[in-house]
Amino acid sequence: xxxxxxxxxxxxxxxxxxxSIARDIRKLGLAREVVISTRSxxxxxxxxxxxxxxxxxxxxxxxxxxxxxxxxSVPVGASEAVAQQIASxxxxxxxxxxxxxxxxxxxxQMAPHMPEGVHFIPGHPLAGTEKxxxxxxxxxLFKGRWCIFTPLPDTDADALARLGGxxxxxxxxxxxxxxxxxxxxxxxxxxxxHIIAYNIVGTADDLEAVTESEVIKYSxxxxxxxxxxxxxxPTMWRDVCLHNKDAILExxxxxxxxxxxxxxxxxxxxxxxxxxLFSRTRAVRRSIVEAGQDVDxxxxxxxxxDK
Amino acid sequence: xxxxxxxxxxxxxxxxxxxSIARDIRKLGLAREVVISTRSxxxxxxxxxxxxxxxxxxxxxxxxxxxxxxxxSVPVGASEAVAQQIASxxxxxxxxxxxxxxxxxxxxQMAPHMPEGVHFIPGHPLAGTEKxxxxxxxxxLFKGRWCIFTPLPDTDADALARLGGxxxxxxxxxxxxxxxxxxxxxxxxxxxxHIIAYNIVGTADDLEAVTESEVIKYSxxxxxxxxxxxxxxPTMWRDVCLHNKDAILExxxxxxxxxxxxxxxxxxxxxxxxxxLFSRTRAVRRSIVEAGQDVDxxxxxxxxxDK
Numbered sequence: 001x002x003x004x005x006x007x008x009x010x011x012x013x014x015x016x017x018x019x020s021i022a023r024d025i026r027k028l029g030l031a032r033e034v035v036i037s038t039r040s041x042x043x044x045x046x047x048x049x050x051x052x053x054x055x056x057x058x059x060x061x062x063x064x065x066x067x068x069x070x071x072x073s074v075p076v077g078a079s080e081a082v083a084q085q086i087a088s089x090x091x092x093x094x095x096x097x098x099x100x101x102x103x104x105x106x107x108x109q110m111a112p113h114m115p116e117g118v119h120f121i122p123g124h125p126l127a128g129t130e131k132x133x134x135x136x137x138x139x140x141l142f143k144g145r146w147c148i149f150t151p152l153p154d155t156d157a158d159a160l161a162r163l164g165g166x167x168x169x170x171x172x173x174x175x176x177x178x179x180x181x182x183x184x185x186x187x188x189x190x191x192x193x194h195i196i197a198y199n200i201v202g203t204a205d206d207l208e209a210v211t212e213s214e215v216i217k218y219s220x221x222x223x224x225x226x227x228x229x230x231x232x233x234p235t236m237w238r239d240v241c242l243h244n245k246d247a248i249l250e251x252x253x254x255x256x257x258x259x260x261x262x263x264x265x266x267x268x269x270x271x272x273x274x275x276x277l278f279s280r281t282r283a284v285r286r287s288i289v290e291a292g293q294d295v296d297x298x299x300x301x302x303x304x305x306d307k
Numbered sequence: 308x309x310x311x312x313x314x315x316x317x318x319x320x321x322x323x324x325x326x327s328i329a330r331d332i333r334k335l336g337l338a339r340e341v342v343i344s345t346r347s348x349x350x351x352x353x354x355x356x357x358x359x360x361x362x363x364x365x366x367x368x369x370x371x372x373x374x375x376x377x378x379x380s381v382p383v384g385a386s387e388a389v390a391q392q393i394a395s396x397x398x399x400x401x402x403x404x405x406x407x408x409x410x411x412x413x414x415x416q417m418a419p420h421m422p423e424g425v426h427f428i429p430g431h432p433l434a435g436t437e438k439x440x441x442x443x444x445x446x447x448l449f450k451g452r453w454c455i456f457t458p459l460p461d462t463d464a465d466a467l468a469r470l471g472g473x474x475x476x477x478x479x480x481x482x483x484x485x486x487x488x489x490x491x492x493x494x495x496x497x498x499x500x501h502i503i504a505y506n507i508v509g510t511a512d513d514l515e516a517v518t519e520s521e522v523i524k525y526s527x528x529x530x531x532x533x534x535x536x537x538x539x540x541p542t543m544w545r546d547v548c549l550h551n552k553d554a555i556l557e558x559x560x561x562x563x564x565x566x567x568x569x570x571x572x573x574x575x576x577x578x579x580x581x582x583x584l585f586s587r588t589r590a591v592r593r594s595i596v597e598a599g600q601d602v603d604x605x606x607x608x609x610x611x612x613d614k
Contacts, residue, residue, distance in 0.1 A: 101528075126528045129605030130592070136605070146525060185517050185525060193507065193529035199569055200503055201588040203495070203562045210492050216594045218453060218492060221408075221433045222500035222536055224601045229529055231592035234585035241573045241581055251510070252570050256563065258510045262502065263559050266548045274548055278541035281508040285437070285538035287523045294531045298436030298443070300607040 005166050008033040010067035012060045012082055014047045015233070016128060017099045018073035019137030022052040024170045027139045037063035047134050065089040069097070069166065072110075076100040077239035080109035092117035095159050099125055101186060101236075103150040103179040105243035111152065119159035122150045122179065124186070125172060132233040143171030144292075150179040187247035191240055192255060195248065197229035198237070225300075312473050315340040317374035319367045319389055321354045322540070323435060324406050325380035326444030329359040331477045334446045344370035354441050372396040376404070376473065379417075383407040384546035387416035399424035402466050406432055408493060408543075410457040410486040412550035418459065426466035429457045429486065431493070432479060439540040450478030451599075457486040494554035498547055499562060502555065504536035505544070532607075 009031040011018045018036075025031050036053035037060045038044050048056050057063050064070050064086035072082050079100060090096065096118055100106045103122050114120040127145040129136065147167040151160055164174045177185070204215045204223065215223065241248060265273040289296045316338040318325045325343075332338050343360035344367045345351050355363050364370050371377050371393035379389050386407060397403065403425055407413045410429050421427040434452040436443065454474040458467055471481045484492070511522045511530065522530065548555060572580040596603045 126525055128528075131605050145527060148525075181516075185521050186528065188511050188514060188517050189522055189525045189530040190528035192510075193533055195569065195573075196503060196507055196566075197529075197532075198585055198588050199566050200500065200562060201591050202569075202584050203499075203558070203565045205587060205591055206565070207495060207561070209488075210495050212591075212594075214492050215496055216591070216598050216600060218433055218455075218496045219595045219598075219600045220452060221435075221493065221497035222504075223496040224595050225504075225532055225536055226500055227588070227592040227595055227601070228607060229532055230585075230588035232585075232589075234582050234589065237585050238578045238581040242576055242578055245573055245576075248573060249570065252566070252573075254514070255507060255510045256566065256570075258513070259503075259506050259559070259563065262506055262509075263556065263563075266502075266552055266559075267556060269549055269552075271545045271549055274545040275541050277509050278505055278537075278539075278544050280512060281505050281534070281537035282539075282541065284508050284512055284519075284523070285534040287519075288526045288531050288534055291523050291526075293523060293526045294534070295609055298438050300535060300609070302602055302607070 002028045002030060002169055004030060004032060005162070005169060006031045006068040008035065008067045010035045010037065010063040010070045011053065011073065012037050012063060012070065012086065013073035014038045014043060014052060014134050015073060016132050016136040017125065018071070019047065019050070019052055019134040020139065020141040021071060021073065021170070022047075023137055023139040024142070026052065028169060030166065030169055031069075035063045035067065043134060050134055052134065060085040061089045064094075066091055067094055069095045069163070072096070072098040075236045075239040076102050076106055076243045079106045080113070083110040083113035087113045087115060090115055090118045093119070095119045095121060095163055097121050097123045097163055099123060101190065101240045102244040103182045107150070107152065107179055119156050120152065121155055121160055121163050122152075123163065123167070124148045124150070124182065125167065126190075130228050130231040132236070140171065142167065145172055146175050147172040148175045148177050148182055150177055150182050183244050183247045187244055187251045191244055191248050192251045194229050194232060194237055195241065195252070196255070197226040200226050201230040309335045309337060309476050311339060312337045312469070312476060313375040314338065315342065315374045315376075317342045317344065317370040317377045318360065318380065319344050319370060319377065319393070320380035321345045321350060321359060321441050322380060323439050323443040324432065324448075325378070326354065326357070326359055326441040327434075327446065327448040328378060328380065328477070329354075330444055330446040331449070333359065335476060337473065337476055338376075342370045342374065350441060357441060359441065367392040368396045373398055374401055376402045376470070379403070379405040382543045382546040383409050383413055383550045386413045387420070390417040390420040394420045394422060397422055397425045400426070402426045402428060402470055404428050404430045404470055406430060408497065408547050409551040410489045414457070414459065414486055426463050427459065428462055428467055428470050429459075430470065430474070431455045431457070431489065432474065433497075437535050437538040439543070447478065449474065452479055453482050454479040455482045455484050455489055457484055457489050490551050490554045494551055494558045498551055498555050499558045501536050501539060501544055502548065502559070503562070504533040507533050508537040
């Protein structure tokens with residue numbers, strides 16, 4: 001049992017991220033009260049069955065009332081609506097944060113609605129799985145992962161430190177970044193990979209010369225690695241695409257330019273260009289493993305080694 | 308201990324695939340003699356240290372002499388050179404097979420050199436990891452994976468059955484396909500995914516606005532899934548690109564067309580088109596898991612669930 005960090009925490013949205021936060025708070029005893037709110041009565045009922053909080057309501061405004069910490073975990077496109085709903089219930093000194101994958105857009109949507117005396121600190125825990133909904137969450141999701149804050153210029157240092165302490169209690173490592181830079185970094189490390197994964201799975205699904213059952217049957221030869229990302233929550237990813245448009249379009253343009261170069265090298269049999277790229281990328285993988293950001297077992301550990 | 312299936316097996320090439328075959332043969336006792344051949348004296352020495360065979364030679368011709376089964380496991384671009392080297396040593400009735408990821412090109416390179424009375428049966432075990440070299444192999448690599456044969460019209464049914472039995476002894480499921488169809492299927496389930504993975508890792512590596520250390524640090528948010536494929540053997544993949552050019556260029560064209568459509572939907576804020584694609588691809592993932600072709604644990608099991 002850790003110490004109580006906040007008297008009352010309100011969780012607005014109880015999907016994969018919200019419900020993982022809830023499980024950690026409950027397990028670690030980080031708050032006296034955990035009020036859970038979601039628009040869907042069905043999801044709210046499920047959250048209650050899972051015993052994720054101490055109180056449940058479909059009203060975000062009711063949840064936020066008297067909360068010391070409000071964590072908004074909804075698709076980024078719903079940020080403004082939530083900000084409008086909770087604004088008048090927020091008490092002075094409350095910390096409001098979010099977990100959205102885009103930051104400039106969330107700030108533009110939420111900051112104007114935040115009352116004087118409330119600490120709005122945009123955040124983004126870089127954690128998740130391809131599953132969604134309250135059943136998909138689990139305690140420990142944030143362990144060893146980064147949580148990036150993109151504080152506004154007038155952010156209160158004490159509030160930031162308190163919020164950082166909360167994420168650290170969940171096992172996260174915390175970092176700070178300018179919102180625009182966050183959005184560029186995430187465009188390449190997260191948004192582009194998801195879009196590319198969705199796209200290649202779509203391409204394969206549409207082929208006439210190769211049947212869908214063949215694609216599935218032989219997917220272990222590379223294709224299946226992409227399907228994990230392409231199984232992520234559609235609404236969340238629609239919103240990410242629409243709310244980080246500029247950075248994503250920039251990264252897509254570079255990706256396509258590079259792919260055209262690679263395609264031309266294949267067409268003209270320029271093996272040296274292929275070797276150069278294929279060797280360079282191998283080193284990136286090594287660095288990621290060395291940095292502890294991926295497991296060093298072949299094939300993601302899917303094979304049981306049997307030496 | 309299984310029964311002895313061949314008196315003498317020659318393994319030409321002793322990388323990830325060749326050395327995994329060697330380990331299985333030795334462990335299961337599938338042959339009296341296992342002759343290992345590779346061009347590099349250093350790799351050959353390592354194979355001997357690992358006790359992968361009963362005899363070792365840098366001469367493919369010597370290895371193939373008196374062999375009942377010859378398995379060629381080299382980058383597909385080296386197939387013709389190997390066929391020329393072994394042709395005059397092959398005894399009548401010998402079975403020659405390969406493990407190459409492209410089949411029309413391997414047939415064009417090898418078939419013309421095969422002497423009368425030798426059974427040449429092109430094969431492709433759909434198995435591997437991102438690691439390469441004799442140390443990367445392991446017993447059990449082929450368990451539960453498909454091995455696709457692309458027999459020529461005059462292939463001897465008994466020889467095909469014997470070779471099928473060998474792969475089944477290694478735990479593979481065997482399948483047959485027309486070589487051209489194989490090359491199309493593999494272009495989408497394996498070659499395109501690898502090329503796309505190499506490309507996106509290259510794009511990320513080249514950015515100025517986002518540093519390489521940021522890409523590595525935050526790679527867990529999606530990017531790292533691609534780096535596994537992009538860490539595969541450069542020479543092998545150069546050869547695949549150059550030897551399955553037509554099918555790969557066709558798949559690349561479709562992928563790019565689909566990506567342009569997706570990019571346009573992002574630019575113009577067409578959320579319904581994004582939702583349609585992102586929902587469809589989720590179903591493909593489900594089918595792959597249901598078909599037993601991927602593990603049903605979130606995040607490839609990287610997280611330890613801690614409920």
